[in-house]
Amino acid sequence: MAVEGRTRSEVLAGQIADEILTGSFVPGMRLDEHMLAERFKVSRTPVREALRQLVATGLIDMQPRRGAHVAAITADRLSELFVAMGEVEATCARLSALSMNPIERRRLQALHQTMAGMVEAGNESDYVEANRQFHVTIYAGAHNATMNDFALTLRRRLDPFRRAQFRAPGRLRQSHAEHERVVTAILAGDSATAHAAMLDHVNLVEDAFDQMSHGGRRAAGSRL
Amino acid sequence: MAVEGRTRSEVLAGQIADEILTGSFVPGMRLDEHMLAERFKVSRTPVREALRQLVATGLIDMQPRRGAHVAAITADRLSELFVAMGEVEATCARLSALSMNPIERRRLQALHQTMAGMVEAGNESDYVEANRQFHVTIYAGAHNATMNDFALTLRRRLDPFRRAQFRAPGRLRQSHAEHERVVTAILAGDSATAHAAMLDHVNLVEDAFDQMSHGGRRAAGSRL
DNA sequence: TTTCTAATATTTGTATGCAATATTTCTGTA
DNA sequence: TACAGAAATATTGCATACAAATATTAGAAA
Structure with missing residues (x-):
């Protein structure tokens, strides 16, 4: 130890x-x-x-x-968590659009561009890690420790349900396209659009999860 | 005990x-x-x-x-908490506009009307309690246990800094006018307006606090 | 056989004591 | 006098023991 x-x-x-x-x-x-x-x-x-x-x-x-x-998580509760995650992420995106400094904006843009390469290469595992970093960057960009904590807590909590999300065919490319909207809005300082775009993005992640868990093995749904 | x-x-x-x-x-x-x-x-x-x-x-x-x-709270951290509070409250208002059932909407409206009477009567202590209930009702109306928890946690945490807010002259009436916008938007199912109105409301509460703590005794600022 | 009651057993809540670590005080030297 | 190091002190972390509450099971009566 x-x-x-x-x-x-x-x-x-x-x-x-x-x-x-x-x-x-x-x-x-x-x-x-x-x-x-x-x-x-x-x-x-x-x-x-x-x-x-x-x-x-x-x-x-x-x-x-x-x-x-x-904690036994019900389908309803899980759905609630996804909703909350979406709202909190969207809020962070909103605040990031308002509060990120030039350096942070540059970093976000650079990361997003790097991820484009991973999509082309079909490099799933790298993309998963970069995706995490992408979202965490936006939490931090909000410059609000409380929102940052909320976001990280929810992310940790939902992580086990999200593992397989990028397995769905074409999901990588779609995810990147959604990020595109978010990044553009944040860089432009357009808080309302950043909020909306992130909300869409996370909701789509939930949809992807739903498809996985219903169409595929139900295991994930009862794991946490 | x-x-x-x-x-x-x-x-x-x-x-x-x-x-x-x-x-x-x-x-x-x-x-x-x-x-x-x-x-x-x-x-x-x-x-x-x-x-x-x-x-x-x-x-x-x-x-x-x-x-x-x-926990020693700095002015920066306190400001962050108020921002987070505003965002979370606004989100709850947004979700309430989308999710409240007819009964909940009626209750919210009834409560708001009751508070009008308290404003007229200048009944500060009743208004403070009703105000708390007003906000808690909106948290619950979001139908999301996670957001509800976040909101209640932040409220508890900021409570000591908010005690004196309604002392400011005319604050009662102003608060009620701000509530009016929120209630109208929620009842109309207008989520975007509900969000914006609540954000304004909470930000104004913060402003009121700022005035109090700078103009009046600085004690509150270092209390928690 | 079923249900209610009571005794038993299990499990959590609290108290106390010891060990490990941090802080303070004291002493010696520069 | 100021500073560094060491001893003393205080405080937290952990283990064990006991008390209180809950869950389980056995038994008796319907």
Whole structure:
């Protein structure tokens, strides 16, 4: 271990989060404190503190004297999360159009151009990473720590449901075209259009997910 | 006390939050676990759990092995919070315009009309409470638990800075006029206007606060 | 067989004590 | 006197033990 500066309960929180995100701990599963303490070779005290931290992320639920459970996400709740994600992303795009400084605008433009190359090359894995960076850049461009936190939290939460989105044929090219509208609006300082364009983009991502999960394997829908 | 179903650490979290919000625990103040345990007559364990919970609300900071401190808010950070609040409220208004059912729309309208009477009567304290309800109604009308949570969190966080806002002469009447635009847009299902109107409203609240805190006592600015 | 009750067992909440780390104070030297 | 290093002190992190509450199961009565 030997991670300095991090306390055992923090490391634990990360480990438990991983188990949930990778599906080892399935939704609705009871998270027994003794079990966790045993599994990770610590006492119940750091386990309890880790659970408290995880409640804040929305990954687990806790009720007094009834323990912790992996948050079971319903289709409705998932849909709500996608809506919220869209709204928050759109807001960040709006604020970015208003607040980004010249350097940030240049960086965004450069990143977007780099991604064009990945689309041509059909390089999916690079595009996925660049896409994440694209969105995070826009969160940061809003110059608002609170909105930035909201956006990152939602992104983390929805990540497992988004993994496969770029598998859909033509999705890469379409995504890039949607980004194009967003980037153009932000660079032009057109906040209203930036908002609308980003909202469309994220909604389309949700649609893509819907198609995946209905047409393909239903597994993803019940994973978190 | 004797609140059933609530655990000691939860009650504690509320008590500590109160001390912070009322100004007994000033920003930057070290929250020593022994001190808190002594003060509230419990052991350090529930104190620690309460502190973990409070970190999530943003009311306190914790660093490994360096303890908890009351979050010291800078003017910049406060300004950011107001911006975020405005964006989130505006988004809720937007979604409410799209999603409120007939009953909710009627309720919102009724509440707004009731508030007109309070303005006429100059009944400040009732208006403050009704105002809170007005905004919470719009959060709920968005039919999105995530946005609702964001909005409530921000409201709680900014509450201490907003206490005195309605003291400004004519502010009651102005507030109600701004609400009028929001309500009309929501009832008409005009999401874009609802968004814009709410954004204006909240920004004006921030302006009112600025005037208060510069013109009047500076205390509020350093309270949280 | 089913249902209600009571006893048992499991699990969470809290207290206390020890170990590890950070902070403060003291002492010696430049 | 000021500064650096070391010892002392204080405070947090973790483990263990016990108390309180909930869930489960066994048994009796209908």
